[in-house]
Amino acid sequence: MKASLFYLYQLKEKEISFTQSVIGLKCPNCRKGDLFKKKGLIVYSDMLEMHEDCSNCEFHYEIEPGFWLGSLWTSYPIVILIEVPFLFLALFADKEMTWVYLGAMILSFLISWPLMLRLGRSIWIHINVRKEEN
Numbered sequence: 001m002k003a004s005l006f007y008l009y010q011l012k013e014k015e016i017s018f019t020q021s022v023i024g025l026k027c028p029n030c031r032k033g034d035l036f037k038k039k040g041l042i043v044y045s046d047m048l049e050m051h052e053d054c055s056n057c058e059f060h061y062e063i064e065p066g067f068w069l070g071s072l073w074t075s076y077p078i079v080i081l082i083e084v085p086f087l088f089l090a091l092f093a094d095k096e097m098t099w100v101y102l103g104a105m106i107l108s109f110l111i112s113w114p115l116m117l118r119l120g121r122s123i124w125i126h127i128n129v130r131k132e133e134n
């Protein structure tokens with residue numbers, strides 16, 4: 001019993017990596033608090049509802065007014081990664097299949113819309129904020 005409690009304590013205290021923090025939508029400063037009110041990369045309601053400050057270290061997420069506009073730069077490559085394969089399929093596949101691939105492109109865009117916005121914001125804040133050293 002004692003050993004398992006110690007093991008759980010170790011798991012709780014284990015630090016997560018930069019990548020885990022970005023994908024897990026965690027605070028860039030302590031990597032423990034959540035950036036968004038709803039968890040998960042793909043959330044369709046209130047997808048951009050964020051906490052103003054970290055629940056763990058009280059780091060203020062919106063560093064300056066308009067800070068999140070910069071996340072367009074990090075969302076854009078995600079859009080490219082998801083959509084370009086469909087574009088190439090539509091361009092170079094059989095002509096009868098062009099509309100199918102274009103439809104798949106639009107559908108994939110609609111499905112992954114929250115992922116692009118949320119992950120884009122997470123990448124943006126992790127690029128701009130360095131983790132505090134303990």
Ligand SMILES: [Zn+2]
Binds near residue numbers: 056
């Ligand atoms: Zn924090």
